[in-house]
Amino acid sequence: MDISQLRMLTAIYKGGSIVKAAKSVHCVPSNVTARMKALEAEVGCCLLNRREKGVELSAAGKHLLIHAEKVLEAFAEAQACFNDTQKLSGTLRVGGIDSFVSTRLPAIASAFERDYPQVVLEITTNTWPELVENVLDGKLDIAVVAVDMANPKLSSMKISGEQLVLVYPQEWSHYGPLDLNDRKLLAWPEGCPFHAVAQAWCKESLQGVELVICGSWGGIMTCVEQGIGMAVVPKGVYDNHRALGNISVCETLVFDEVDQFLLTHKRTGGHPVRDGFAQMVCNASVHSI
CATH class of the missing domain: 1.10.10.10 (Winged helix-like DNA-binding domain superfamily/Winged helix DNA-binding domain)
Structure with missing residues (x-):
C-alpha cells in the first residue's frame, strides 16, 4: 500500500x-x-x-x-x-576550500539567507582532506572540494570549476610569461590541485623557479603584492585582491580549469535544506576573465 x-x-x-x-x-x-x-x-x-x-x-x-x-x-x-523554505529551521554546516569560500560562497550565502531565513549557516574553511574527513564523520552536512572522491560512503557531484590566471608584481609587467625564469612561485602545499597546475606550468615553460609554500590565497596574494613572487590563482581570488594595487595579471596564458565537487554523505538521505543549498551552488555563476 x-x-x-x-x-x-x-x-x-x-x-x-x-x-x-x-x-x-x-x-x-x-x-x-x-x-x-x-x-x-x-x-x-x-x-x-x-x-x-x-x-x-x-x-x-x-x-x-x-x-x-x-x-x-x-x-x-x-x-x-x-x-515552504521560509518555515525550515535548524543549522546547515558547510565546508569549503579557501578559493570557494572566499569567492563564490558569499553570493550563495546571501541568497540562502534570503530563502531560508530561519536556518543558521555555519561555514568552515579547510584543506580538502580535512573537509572530506569532516563529511565522513558527520561534522559537515556538505562540502566543496577540488578533488573527485571515489569513496563508497560519499556522493560527489561535479560543479563548475575555477578559471586560473597568472599574477605577479607590477614591476615584472614588462616581462613576458615565458621570461620569468629564476623567480619565486607562491603555491599551496603539494597535493593541492592548484599546486599541481602551477608546478606543471613552471616545469614545462620556465627554469630555476623556486617554490614557496603558503596555505592561504590571502597570504599568497599579499606576498605577490609585496614583490616576493608570482602565483597561479583562481580568477575570483585575483578579483578579490586586485585593489591591492601592485598586482598584474597575465591575460595571454590559458590554464586548465580546476574542477570542483560537492560532497555529501550517502547515509543522510533526503535533506531539504542541504539539497536547497546544493541547488544554489549548482546555479551560481562562475567568475569569468
Missing part, C-alpha cells in the same frame, strides 16, 4: 469510474486498474464494485477511504512544510 494507490482510491470514489480517476491522477486507466487489483490482493478483500456504467467503492473500500483521506491530508501537510 502506497500514497499513489490511496490517491487512486479517492479519485475513483470522487469520479465514479476508472477512466475519470485515471485523468485525475494523470495516468492511463489500465495502470489504475492494475494498482487497485494489487491493493485488493494486499488487503485481502474487494474494494471496488464494478457496475455497467462505472465503479463504486465496496463497504471495505469505503472503510479504507476514511483512512486514506487522513493519510493524504497528513502527507499534504508534510509536503507543504518542506515546500
